[in-house]
Amino acid sequence: MEQSSFHLLRSLLVLCVGLGVCNCLRTLSPRLQGLYKNEHTPVVLWHGMGDSCCNEYSIGAVGKRIQEALPGVFVHSIATGEGILADTESSYFGNVNDQVAHVCETIAAIPELANGYNAVGFSQGGQFMRAVAERCQHTGPKMHTLITMGAQHQGVMNVPECWNPSFNMTPSLVCNAMQRLLGFGAYLPFIRDRLVQAQYFKDPFALRQYEEHNIFLADINNDRPTKNPLYAENLATLQKFVMFRFQHDVTVVPCDSAWFGFYNGTQLLTMQETALYQEDWIGLRKLDQDGKLSFKEVPGGHMHFSLDWFEKNIIFPYLDSQSASTAI
Numbered sequence: 001m002e003q004s005s006f007h008l009l010r011s012l013l014v015l016c017v018g019l020g021v022c023n024c025l026r027t028l029s030p031r032l033q034g035l036y037k038n039e040h041t042p043v044v045l046w047h048g049m050g051d052s053c054c055n056e057y058s059i060g061a062v063g064k065r066i067q068e069a070l071p072g073v074f075v076h077s078i079a080t081g082e083g084i085l086a087d088t089e090s091s092y093f094g095n096v097n098d099q100v101a102h103v104c105e106t107i108a109a110i111p112e113l114a115n116g117y118n119a120v121g122f123s124q125g126g127q128f129m130r131a132v133a134e135r136c137q138h139t140g141p142k143m144h145t146l147i148t149m150g151a152q153h154q155g156v157m158n159v160p161e162c163w164n165p166s167f168n169m170t171p172s173l174v175c176n177a178m179q180r181l182l183g184f185g186a187y188l189p190f191i192r193d194r195l196v197q198a199q200y201f202k203d204p205f206a207l208r209q210y211e212e213h214n215i216f217l218a219d220i221n222n223d224r225p226t227k228n229p230l231y232a233e234n235l236a237t238l239q240k241f242v243m244f245r246f247q248h249d250v251t252v253v254p255c256d257s258a259w260f261g262f263y264n265g266t267q268l269l270t271m272q273e274t275a276l277y278q279e280d281w282i283g284l285r286k287l288d289q290d291g292k293l294s295f296k297e298v299p300g301g302h303m304h305f306s307l308d309w310f311e312k313n314i315i316f317p318y319l320d321s322q323s324a325s326t327a328i
């Protein structure tokens with residue numbers, strides 16, 4: 001890498017002498033820019049429910065926009081199934097603990113990520129990406145900035161509405177099937193171990209059942225009496241944790257889950273009012289005290305944003321290495 005950069009610079013220099021500095025800079029500046037921008041921190045994306053890693057109408061387009069805005073940046077979009085169909089299916093069916101473990105292994109094996117990366121998790125991909133930081137930050141490549149968009153950090157308390165990443169289309173059959181299953185029994189072993197959405201279902205009127213039977217969210221949120229100290233240590237190593245909430249989100253109930261808000265059965269608690277924060281079960285309080293947390297809003301419904309909005313509000317402030325160190 002360094003060797004070839006050196007050769008390139010040397011040939012540029014030789015060329016410059018030949019062309020005259022002015023012309024030369026004009027001719028070569030895109031090239032030099034490219035070289036410089038190669039230093040952007042790599043980006044890892046985790047898609048939401050009903051989407052796949054590389055759907056050209058949703059997350060694939062997001063990945064492409066990042067690469068256009070930050071030439072040379074390495075982008076890895078997480079797939080938990082082989083191929084679009086299996087990957088989409090795995091956003092409904094499967095065991096999230098297995099999926100997170102698989103993602104940890106995958107990213108550890110990607111050489112481009114060895115020096116760390118920034119992560120963007122979309123909808124349920126938000127809390128899954130957080131689980132990657134909590135469970136694997138001490139062994140794998142380091143996540144620097146974590147951005148979650150409309151995540152369900154405190155779970156959902158009702159059956160989520162089906163939404164489609166290719167907006168305004170009718171919900172798929174598989175989504176409707178998922179809803180029926182979740183309504184049937186989120187904590188029945190057969191369902192809770194296989195239905196992704198059951199694994200972050202948190203009914204405030206059945207918290208004991210949740211603590212006893214939820215296999216994913218209750219664990220990564222350290223909601224059980226026995227805490228895993230590793231999660232707080234790992235999450236607190238983030239340089240920045242930015243949570244976006246969709247203002248008119250009717251899919252995530254309550255939508256404040258995106259900011260770690262929790263409806264406890266009688267009132268909506270802000271993150272700061274929860275024991276999870278006050279007793280610092282997962283490192284959020286530490287991050288907050290260090291000025292590393294931020295809470296942002298997106299105007300619109302769940303996962304409704306344009307690529308232009310994404311570029312202006314996510315890519316340039318947080319993923320562009322030239323500005324990322326100043327934005328919070």
Ligand SMILES: *[C@@H]1O[C@H](CO)[C@@H](O)[C@H](O)[C@H]1NC(C)=O
Nearest residue numbers: 263264265266267268269273
């Ligand atoms: C919800 O939180 C408030 C404030 O901490 C508390 O007074 C109330 O008892 C809680 N409700 C339930 C059902 O736990």
